[in-house]
Amino acid sequence: MDLIELSNTVSESARLMSGILEENKVKLSPDPQYPDPSSLTFPNAEAFHDARTQLRDAALRLVYLLSGNHEAFRSIQYNFVVSSVLEIAWRFKLPQTVPLDGCISYEDIAAKVGLDKALIERVMQTLITRGVFQQPDPGHVSHTRLSATLATEQWPDVLFNVIYRWGNPAIMHIADALTKWGASPKPNEAGYNIALNTDKTIWESLDQNQVAQETFGKLMNTVSSFLGPIDTLISGYDWAGLGDAIVVDVAGSLGHISRKLAAHFPQLEFIVQDYEGVCRQGEAILPAELQGRVRFQPHNMFELQQKNPEKKVVYFLRLILHDWSDEECCRILRAVVAGLKQGDRVVIQEHILPESGTGSLFVEQLLRTLDMNMLAATNGQERSAAQFRHLVGMADPRLKVANITTPANSNMGVVELALED
Structure with a gap:
């Protein structure tokens, strides 16, 4: 890190951004009447956001360089x-x-x-x-x-409700959990269990508490808008190319993603799987126009899926595997493999960790923090592309990574798996 080089990056990026903002008659300001810079869209927005990323990273590195x-x-x-x-x-x-x-x-x-x-x-x-x-x-x-x-806005209230009730207390006890259980793969030997003095996993606790279920369902619906916006999921996989197929949304909560996908791809049928109580909540809020194409099915994702010989099936796991250790993820994937036939697919949407130091420092900070959140909650983890490939090989040697894509300006990637002979 060179002081002059970093300073030049800041200056050059700022000049580029200022020109684009002036061209589009947009101003940046901390005042509330001005727009969120991350949400700006105009014809040359990609160049603006690239420069914003470079400036932000350079500024961070300057702070680190100059801090005692x-x-x-x-x-x-x-x-x-x-x-x-x-x-x-x-x-x-x-x-x-x-x-x-x-x-x-x-x-x-x-x-x-x-x-x-x-x-x-x-x-x-x-x-x-x-x-x-x-x-x-x-x-x-x-x-x-x-x-x-x-x-x-409503999303901070939903997010903070979970963070301050469960998230931060669990994070404060990661070291205690490691002292007690070591690097355990078990989801009930994490910081969450120390913080709440329970031997139940967070999922078992939710299953026994309807109010907590509703809170978590709202969180999943809320964070979908900024952890992985629906447009990046639509562009990150060829849903239209599936034809007349069934998408099984594994542990799909209230069906918020399936509802959005169903609205964009009318040829697809969706089955949302989750706990029985969650399914009932999802059915209650399902719009009438989707009731013929989206249905709910109580299902434990660790139990074997059933083959469908009549239609192509895509098992969709969104923000599921990061909740679990490799050992538990292998159980989930093996349960899915039981329902696969040739031509079927598994589509996973997760954060894809960059190899250290290869991408945006600011983005990597966020993703590494999320990784520690998963460790605190369930001994889960975020994974890099290489780690996904390793995990898939552990689960079943017949299961292969067909493709990994990360849409531009997104922290979320799409991993496509296929079954080979």
């Missing part, structure tokens, strides 16, 4: 502190107390939520350092684009 040893480690440790402060803001609905247009005093916020003014000021000013809220005048706070999102 103590500063760097304190900054890493304090990330969890900031997450806890964000939980305070979420739990006490601080974003909702701030007007979308204008500002409000810390004193007025304190009166609305029943907390001390000095405490509110400390919480808000901690978040201000991370771009969440801003202080236009002493003693007053207003929204940024980030904090306005917390106040107006």
Whole structure:
């Protein structure tokens, strides 16, 4: 990492982006009335987003290059502190107390939520350092684009509900789980089990708690929009080329992805498999126009699938394998293989980890963090392309990786498997 080279990358990328923004009459700003830069679409958007990635990575590397040893480690440790402060803001609905247009005093916020003014000021000013809220005048706070999102959109509430109830406590106990069980492949010997003092897997706990099931179903429906937008799934596989086929959505939750695929590909039939209670919830919200083509089937994904001799079948696993260790994934894949005949396919949509240092640093940070989340929850993991190939070979030597694609500007890839003689 060279200081001048990194600085030049920042300058060149900024000039390119500024020109594209000016050409499209778009402005970037932290203020709430301006757009999310990651969502910008215009004719030359690809060049804009490529430059945005380069600038962001160079800026990160500059921070690392210029940070002292103590500063760097304190900054890493304090990330969890900031997450806890964000939980305070979420739990006490601080974003909702701030007007979308204008500002409000810390004193007025304190009166609305029943907390001390000095405490509110400390919480808000901690978040201000991370771009969440801003202080236009002493003693007053207003929204940024980030904090306005917390106040107006539903997905943060769904996501935070799971993160703060289960996610963060599990992460804090990864080391305890490793001390107790070592590098266990078992899904009930993870940080989650230490944090919640249970010998049940997170899935067994959900199966016995309808409210938790509903919360998790909402999470899956919500995160589908930003972990793997439907357009990247549509472009990442030739669904239209399947013809008159059946797609079995394994552990497909409430059927949110099958519903979207069914709307785009009317020739396909969909079977959504999950716990019986989840299936009932999915049936209750299934639109009338899809009731002839999308149906729900209670099924444990570790149990053998049944062959369908009449139609081509595609077993679809989206964000499933990352929940499990290699040992457990082999059980899942072997259960699917039992239902495969020649010509059938397995389509997996997951994050594809880049080989270390080969892609965007910012993106790799996010994916490596997700990998640790999976370790904390179930001893699962995110995988690279090489790791997927190794896993498939472990599961069944007849199962081959036919193709791996990662659509542009997406963290999600599509892995296609076929059965060979």
